[in-house]
Amino acid sequence: MLTLAVSKGRIYDETVPLLKALGLEPAVCPDKSRKLILPTLNPDFQLLVIRATDVPTYVEYGAADMGIAGKDVLEEYEATGLYEPLDLGIACCRLMTAARVGAPDPLSGGRPRVATKYVKTAHRYFARHGIQAEIIKLYGSMELAPLVGLADCIVDVVDTGNTLKANGLEARDLIMQVSSRLVVNKAAMKMKHTAISRFITAISQTVASHAGRSIQP
Ligand code: PRT
Ligand code: MG
Numbered sequence: 001m002l003t004l005a006v007s008k009g010r011i012y013d014e015t016v017p018l019l020k021a022l023g024l025e026p027a028v029c030p031d032k033s034r035k036l037i038l039p040t041l042n043p044d045f046q047l048l049v050i051r052a053t054d055v056p057t058y059v060e061y062g063a064a065d066m067g068i069a070g071k072d073v074l075e076e077y078e079a080t081g082l083y084e085p086l087d088l089g090i091a092c093c094r095l096m097t098a099a100r101v102g103a104p105d106p107l108s109g110g111r112p113r114v115a116t117k118y119v120k121t122a123h124r125y126f127a128r129h130g131i132q133a134e135i136i137k138l139y140g141s142m143e144l145a146p147l148v149g150l151a152d153c154i155v156d157v158v159d160t161g162n163t164l165k166a167n168g169l170e171a172r173d174l175i176m177q178v179s180s181r182l183v184v185n186k187a188a189m190k191m192k193h194t195a196i197s198r199f200i201t202a203i204s205q206t207v208a209s210h211a212g213r214s215i216q217p
């Protein structure tokens with residue numbers, strides 16, 4: 001049995017077409033079921049549906065053999081017990097600083113207060129630019145913080161930028177490009193080597209053909 005941990009929402013939605021191409025599509029839809037362990041059309045392959053930020057934990061401890069997680073989540077988790085063999089090119093976005101329209105740039109000096117759920121990543125980013133930021137940990141709705149004086153800026157992932165715009169904020173500096181990665185537990189990679197390498201080869205071919213398809217006119 002191989003177990004793959006994924007999060008509900010955009011990662012699940014973009015992963016299912018890849019799994020379908022391999023005959024591994026879920027037998028039930030997580031939105032219609034309360035099950036957290038989803039069987040697939042292959043009896044030897046199951047999915048765990050968990051929070052995005054929990055995926056590296058399940059995989060590092062071997063509760064899942066493999067997982068799919070955003071690079072933003074992996075950077076923040078600082079996993080050492082994981083292999084990251086493949087960029088799936090899904091759920092793409094950018095990790096950025098953002099501030100109120102017209103406010104000073106977060107990198108312009110001083111000691112900015114930064115609201116984010118990416119505490120370690122933000123700390124590293126500002127330190128690299130010689131700025132000693134005060135990082136305030138939030139769990140969601142980061143966009144609110146600069147509007148009510150909780151923070152000077154935020155660090156968050158941006159896709160279309162519509163959420164920032166709707167709240168009078170603008171993206172400033174790019175911290176990193178983000179896409180979702182396949183991660184693999186190190187012990188599972190040894191113990192289940194044949195099955196896992198077969199899965200990696202198959203899914204990387206699917207990723208390559210999906211990428212090829214999207215650039216066709
Ligand atoms: O939502 P929940 O609290 O349950 O967990 P989560 O936010 O960790 O999970 P989820 O499913 O929202 O995101 C999972 C992964 O998707 C992230 O770790 C990223 O790698 C990736 N991803 C890609 C995104 C986005 N695009 C994205 N746009 N994650 C979040 N967003 C947010 C963004 O922060 C903004 O608030 O979606 C909102 C809309 O974005 P705009 O710029 O299109 O308006
Ligand atoms: Mg979210």
